[in-house]
Amino acid sequence: MKRRLNAVLSDIEAELRESTERGEVAGYIPPLAGIDPAKFGIAVVLPDDTTLLAGDADEKFSVQSISKVFALTLALGNRGDSIWQRVGREPSGDPFNSSVLLELEKGIPRNPFINAGAIVVADILLGAYQPRETIGEFLRFMRFVTADDDIYIDHHVAQAENDSGFNNAALANLLKANGNLDGAPAHVLGVYHHYCALAMSCRQLARAGLFLTSSGRNPITDTRIVAAQRVRRINALMMTCGHYDGSGDFAFRVGIPAKSGVGGGILAIVPGIASIAVWSPGLNRHGNSLLGTQALEMLCQQMNWSVF
Numbered sequence: 001m002k003r004r005l006n007a008v009l010s011d012i013e014a015e016l017r018e019s020t021e022r023g024e025v026a027g028y029i030p031p032l033a034g035i036d037p038a039k040f041g042i043a044v045v046l047p048d049d050t051t052l053l054a055g056d057a058d059e060k061f062s063v064q065s066i067s068k069v070f071a072l073t074l075a076l077g078n079r080g081d082s083i084w085q086r087v088g089r090e091p092s093g094d095p096f097n098s099s100v101l102l103e104l105e106k107g108i109p110r111n112p113f114i115n116a117g118a119i120v121v122a123d124i125l126l127g128a129y130q131p132r133e134t135i136g137e138f139l140r141f142m143r144f145v146t147a148d149d150d151i152y153i154d155h156h157v158a159q160a161e162n163d164s165g166f167n168n169a170a171l172a173n174l175l176k177a178n179g180n181l182d183g184a185p186a187h188v189l190g191v192y193h194h195y196c197a198l199a200m201s202c203r204q205l206a207r208a209g210l211f212l213t214s215s216g217r218n219p220i221t222d223t224r225i226v227a228a229q230r231v232r233r234i235n236a237l238m239m240t241c242g243h244y245d246g247s248g249d250f251a252f253r254v255g256i257p258a259k260s261g262v263g264g265g266i267l268a269i270v271p272g273i274a275s276i277a278v279w280s281p282g283l284n285r286h287g288n289s290l291l292g293t294q295a296l297e298m299l300c301q302q303m304n305w306s307v308f
């Protein structure tokens with residue numbers, strides 16, 4: 001399988017490198033506006049620690065909303081199922097930054113992967129701590145799951161979002177007005193924007209996702225990150241909500257749980273088999289990586305990978 005996988009990855013990289021249709025980079029976050037849309041990287045990590053790479057797989061990029069998977073994992077570990085009193089588990093069918101349902105549904109976000117839901121998760125993790133401590137805890141968790149200390153938070157990106165993220169500020173204020181935010185909106189937003197500003201490469205991200213392929217254990221370091229049942233639930237949420245209002249189309253085309261970010265990354269999980277990270281900065285109209293989705297569609301088709 002490894003040989004074939006290597007050849008498939010090289011073919012995908014060679015084909016997509018040439019693509020002229022690459023989508024639009026996330027210009028609304030100023031430091032991301034200047035990222036070269038020609039970048040393309042992909043990494044596949046198998047539970048036996050085999051790592052297969054193609055393209056710019058070792059270049060760090062802004063993980064953005066993919067961090068929501070790890071923040072949710074940490075919040076479930078800290079607070080257990082009580083978090084479901086404050087955030088739902090249904091796809092929203094709306095864009096990631098929408099406030100429409102939040103107002104109608106009295107401040108309970110549809111799921112933890114839209115911005116409103118992730119802001120609630122950030123609030124849960126903040127609890128009575130200072131933002132700096134919570135951000136530090138998250139970074140330590142990411143280094144732990146990846147078994148790699150060369151992961152950092154790009155403060156420049158976080159600051160840019162703190163300065164220009166008026167839509168997220170609106171969501172936080174709506175949550176606060178509805179009694180679903182304990183912390184001060186500015187503090188919670190600071191935490192949320194720092195989570196999003198995590199910088200990782202495809203290789204690192206695919207490693208970080210290994211516990212989601214392996215029933216909650218990192219098979220390489222032989223450490224338990226989360227219970228097996230929780231992993232199934234996190235994967236279910238990635239499948240149903242991981243691509244916002246593009247989640248149905250992603251499930252139809254690719255067929256495995258995955259989470260996207262506006263930095264152009266996607267983390268995708270083939271349960272029991274592989275953890276995949278792909279990066280191409282240009283986005284489709286739902287804010288999901290255009291070529292990243294295409295790459296995963298090609299990879300899963302050729303390897304016959306699907307949860308269905």
Ligand SMILES: NC(=O)CC[C@H](N)C(=O)O
Nearest residue numbers: 064065096115196261262
């Ligand atoms: N979909 C995303 O990656 C969005 C994350 C981004 N930080 C935002 O809040 O807008």
